[in-house]
Amino acid sequence: MSTELPQLIEAMRRTLREAVAPEVASDHARGQLAAIDDILGKLAGMTVWSPQAEQEQAQALRTGIERFRAHVAGAGPAPELPPPAADDGVAGLPAAESEIRALVDWLDRARDSLAPAGFAELDAILRQALREQLLVQRKRIPLTDFGAMTAAATEP
Numbered sequence: 001m002s003t004e005l006p007q008l009i010e011a012m013r014r015t016l017r018e019a020v021a022p023e024v025a026s027d028h029a030r031g032q033l034a035a036i037d038d039i040l041g042k043l044a045g046m047t048v049w050s051p052q053a054e055q056e057q058a059q060a061l062r063t064g065i066e067r068f069r070a071h072v073a074g075a076g077p078a079p080e081l082p083p084p085a086a087d088d089g090v091a092g093l094p095a096a097e098s099e100i101r102a103l104v105d106w107l108d109r110a111r112d113s114l115a116p117a118g119f120a121e122l123d124a125i126l127r128q129a130l131r132e133q134l135l136v137q138r139k140r141i142p143l144t145d146f147g148a149m150t151a152a153a154t155e156p
Contacts, residue, residue: 009044013037046141054093056136061096064129068103068122075118079110100129 016037024030065084072078085099107122114122 005047006044009040009047013040013044016040042141050140053136053140057133058093058096060132060136061100061129062092064125064132065096065099065103068125068129071122071125075114079106079113082106100126 016033021030021033024033069081069084072081082099082102082105085095085102104126107119107126111119
């Protein structure tokens with residue numbers, strides 16, 4: 001298929017507006033149609049690759065990785081950490097994700113050799129880094145009001 005997904009979605013939205021909307025008679029159906037058009041518009045925006053978003057995700061992970069490595073270095077004797085991942089390009093997201101996975105695996109293997117409080121702190125650092133990465137992704141997902149589409153289910 002040679003048509004890009006955003007273009008395909010825009011063609012569907014145009015068809016709904018130009019061919020379907022004029023034929024819709026009821027207020028409820030027009031509301032449903034408007035909600036679907038809104039959702040399709042938001043989906044089209046979410047399908048576009050963003051190098052800035054990848055860079056922000058990579059930076060969130062790198063910040064967590066640096067905190068993790070510094071905490072391990074300052075905590076005293078511990079099993080040797082895996083080597084840092086090599087930067088793999090402009091954004092470096094795959095390398096940062098690979099390094100986070102390696103640190104999670106390391107932490108799981110080192111659980112018995114770490115003090116419980118130290119393990120908990122390192123675990124919290126990794127969870128926070130992953131949470132920050134997800135927040136970057138979440139910002140790209142526009143909020144959708146499904147109220148118009150579900151109103152019919154609540155009407156008497």
